[in-house]
Amino acid sequence: MVAQDSSGAVSTRVLTLPNLLSALRLVGVPVFLWAVLSGHDALAIVLLAVSGATDYLDGRIARAWGQESRLGQLLDPVADRLYIASTLFGLAVRDVIPWWVVGVLLAREAFMGVVVLVAKRHGWLGLPVHLTGKAATFNLLYAFPLLLLADGDSPVARVAEPIGWGFAWWGIVLYWLAGLLYAAQLRRLLAHERTVLA
Template sequence: MTAANRPDWATIPNLVTLVRFVLLAPVCLLLLDGPDTLAVVLLLVWASTDWVDGMLARALDQTSRTGAIIDPIADRVGLVAIVLSLAVADLLPWAALAIILAVDVAMVALATQAALGGRISVSWLGKIRTFVLMSSVFLLVAAAAWVPSLVPAAQVLFWVGVVLQVVSGADYIIRARRAPADAPAAEEPLSPR
């Protein structure tokens, strides 16, 4: 089926994104039970689907509006669920989860319409924030499973990601509020997908 003949949602990259949603429950259950090697491996597989879906979208020329919408949703829902699991497991403080959630809720309330309308796009700061948060969560889980003495260092990196969450969230909201209703996005599309 050619790109012109297939529905917007019917792409291999979107299937990979759906796999990310499906993997989230077992990842969180393993984290709640205490990080071990299986939790580390499954978390790595879960996180790698974010890179894989974007790479496939570009390589197969299967970018889609659906993918541009569900990919960042999968990132945000996944990160919140994993941070919640790590807070329950006493590896992260509840304050970190509260900050991440507050910023995400503010972005949804104040910037979603501009993002869906194509008036703003994901910034490099937002991509760096996501990379730091995802990397720090993975390193924290790996440290808890294999080298507990490194847990504090991973927690510090995570807090750097939380600060980036606040800064990039504020930037996203400010850009959304300043974008005229008929202005196209000044940067790259909503998502690399």
């Protein structure tokens, strides 16, 4: 979604509530990683829950209050990716998830890195956010705390494991689907640019 103010121009506002929420999510990443690696699972789960809630709220508030901004357009996906990367690393180190899951999701990040670089070369700082991408992030942010809860032999762990993996599989599929949609969107933009310049 392109960040615009009421006049239709791209907003460059910095001090907005959605941007504050995204910044707080970024600050929470190292705390979360420490909590996972040091076995403070309750704190890690709370931080993931807060991250998921603020990820939802910053977009809702931005749209409802007309506070969409270029900074928010950049901060939001960065915070999402850092949480996902730190969670993947922490859970894989603890053998909660296999390393192939890390590889599949990091391969998608590398793919998106190429898409973003091509977009920047053509003057686009960000591509409009797809609902598919947000749905993928929500699924993964639900999956990770459930998989963390599943690390053990308790009745809660036995219930959490299949639900967590259900969210994880949906998240992985949607994450890659969103990446392909972004690539298709970029291709359309490049085709339009070539048509205009022809």
